[in-house]
Amino acid sequence: MKKQFTVLLIILSFMLNNTVSAQLNTVKDQQRNWYFPTHIKMQYAGNIGLVSFGPGYKWAKQVIQTDFLYGYVPHYKGDATIHTFTIKNTFQLYTFYFFDKFNLKPNLGFSISFEPGENSYMRVPSRYPEGYYGPNCFYACLNLGVYSHFNIDKESRFSGFDVYIEANTLADYVFYNILAQEDKNNNIFSLALGVNICFGP
Amino acid sequence: MKYLKKIWFVGLVVLLLASSCENYFEVSPYSADVKSNMKNTHVRNMTDIEKMGSNNSGEFKFAVLADSHYNYHELSTAISIVNSRSDVDFVIIDGDFCDHGYLKEYEMFFDLAQKLNKPYLTVVGNHDYRSNGGKIYRKMYGQPNKRFIYNNNLFVLFDDVFWESDVDVDFQWLEESLKSAAYCTNRIVICHIPPFDGQFTDDKELLYDSLMVKYQVDYSIHGHVHSYSLGDYYNSGVMYLTVESILDKEFAIVSVNSADEIEVERIRF
Numbered sequence: 001m002k003k004q005f006t007v008l009l010i011i012l013s014f015m016l017n018n019t020v021s022a023q024l025n026t027v028k029d030q031q032r033n034w035y036f037p038t039h040i041k042m043q044y045a046g047n048i049g050l051v052s053f054g055p056g057y058k059w060a061k062q063v064i065q066t067d068f069l070y071g072y073v074p075h076y077k078g079d080a081t082i083h084t085f086t087i088k089n090t091f092q093l094y095t096f097y098f099f100d101k102f103n104l105k106p107n108l109g110f111s112i113s114f115e116p117g118e119n120s121y122m123r124v125p126s127r128y129p130e131g132y133y134g135p136n137c138f139y140a141c142l143n144l145g146v147y148s149h150f151n152i153d154k155e156s157r158f159s160g161f162d163v164y165i166e167a168n169t170l171a172d173y174v175f176y177n178i179l180a181q182e183d184k185n186n187n188i189f190s191l192a193l194g195v196n197i198c199f200g201p
Numbered sequence: 202m203k204y205l206k207k208i209w210f211v212g213l214v215v216l217l218l219a220s221s222c223e224n225y226f227e228v229s230p231y232s233a234d235v236k237s238n239m240k241n242t243h244v245r246n247m248t249d250i251e252k253m254g255s256n257n258s259g260e261f262k263f264a265v266l267a268d269s270h271y272n273y274h275e276l277s278t279a280i281s282i283v284n285s286r287s288d289v290d291f292v293i294i295d296g297d298f299c300d301h302g303y304l305k306e307y308e309m310f311f312d313l314a315q316k317l318n319k320p321y322l323t324v325v326g327n328h329d330y331r332s333n334g335g336k337i338y339r340k341m342y343g344q345p346n347k348r349f350i351y352n353n354n355l356f357v358l359f360d361d362v363f364w365e366s367d368v369d370v371d372f373q374w375l376e377e378s379l380k381s382a383a384y385c386t387n388r389i390v391i392c393h394i395p396p397f398d399g400q401f402t403d404d405k406e407l408l409y410d411s412l413m414v415k416y417q418v419d420y421s422i423h424g425h426v427h428s429y430s431l432g433d434y435y436n437s438g439v440m441y442l443t444v445e446s447i448l449d450k451e452f453a454i455v456s457v458n459s460a461d462e463i464e465v466e467r468i469r470f
Contacts, residue, residue, distance in 0.1 A: 045226035078232035
């Protein structure tokens with residue numbers, strides 16, 4: 001199974017590489033295919049990895065971003081090697097313009113992450129009675145942040161980049177704090193930094 | 202392309218700066234990267250308890266709080282009540298003070314437990330082992346199996362979690378601990394899961410009670426079941442106490458009086 005999966009992964013990488021090259025070569029002449037990402041995101045922290053990266057898509061007139069991210073935490077950092085797969089959705093609330101050149105875009109978002117670790121599972125192990133636990137490898141995050149977009153050259157293969165900072169928390173922590181009432185913990189939020197490398201048209 | 206090089210450079214500088222402010226950036230809820238001020242809490246608390254115990258020769262009381270999970274409001278209320286009781290010497294947190302075993306849950310519990318005006322020790326529960334909880338527990342509270350003497354009474358805090366744990370339940374250690382303090386007036390074992398729960402197989406259940414009987418344990422105290430019960434469960438002369446959960450707004454204060462008799466007071470709030 002592992003060998004077949006590896007071969008499939010190699011074939012898919014080859015196909016994707018050819019597709020990307022083909023797209024970049026014809027970027028000036030053709031409309032982007034719908035499946036070609038609008039950007040590559042790289043993020044530091046934010047509860048989805050020490051670093052996470054992956055393709056993203058801006059849609060609905062660039063108001064919504066959907067990213068597919070792989071996050072990694074090396075053992076020295078988390079005292080455990082952690083792999084996380086995340087679908088992140090960000091909704092741009094508004095755009096503020098400054099001096100005709102600069103912009104700030106506050107946004108709100110949520111993500112769903114999957115962590116296939118040693119002690120987390122999708123299917124509850126058989127040693128537990130039915131209903132004892134649910135799967136514990138998924139969690140949801142909420143984030144509130146601000147983006148700023150910078151253009152490079154709209155006609156080139158890399159048309160610009162976004163930089164962003166956001167406050168992030170797990171939906172579980174928000175739930176705990178709602179239950180905790182006046183005993184809520186003020187340290188449930190953390191920060192994340194990131195950049196989108198945007199592709200040309 | 203030159204812009205990309207600038208982006209990479211700026212990004213690297215920002216990352217380096219961010220990594221120096223690591224307390225503001227969290228990388229994963231499954232991380233076991235415990236902050237340095239939260240490590241080895243048990244060391245100081247154990248020292249304080251043993252010191253008090255060596256100076257104490259009369260009646261004493263200790264509180265047992267179990268199964269708070271993510272009910273931090275109820276836990277805070279229980280802590281306030283314990284703090285108001287000047288007759289309580291120390292506190293045992295009898296497991297399941299987390300739910301998913303997230304580092305943040307351990308931190309939230311730690312922040313509240315710091316408000317106790319008495320030393321506390323913890324017993325690991327099954328929920329505390331979830332995710333990477335086992336690693337976090339050991340960094341914050343040391344090895345799960347502990348024992349101490351208080352006013353010539355033996356206390357054994359025993360890790361009896363079978364299913365969620367990343368280590369085997371150590372009955373050999375339990376027996377050695379009970380054997381080591383045969384001279385003590387009373388022997389009290391505190392672990393999270395009662396032996397009549399489904400996590401114990403029949404042979405392990407028999408083994409546990411036989412050890413309690415062999416070494417004349419007076420009380421075996423547990424949480425986990427979220428209900429109160431007290432009795433000689435196996436008709437073996439050993440009293441089994443299960444403490445109601447903090448989640449259900451109750452805990453217990455156990456007293457050892459001057460005649461070395463043990464009594465249990467239920468505290469509902």
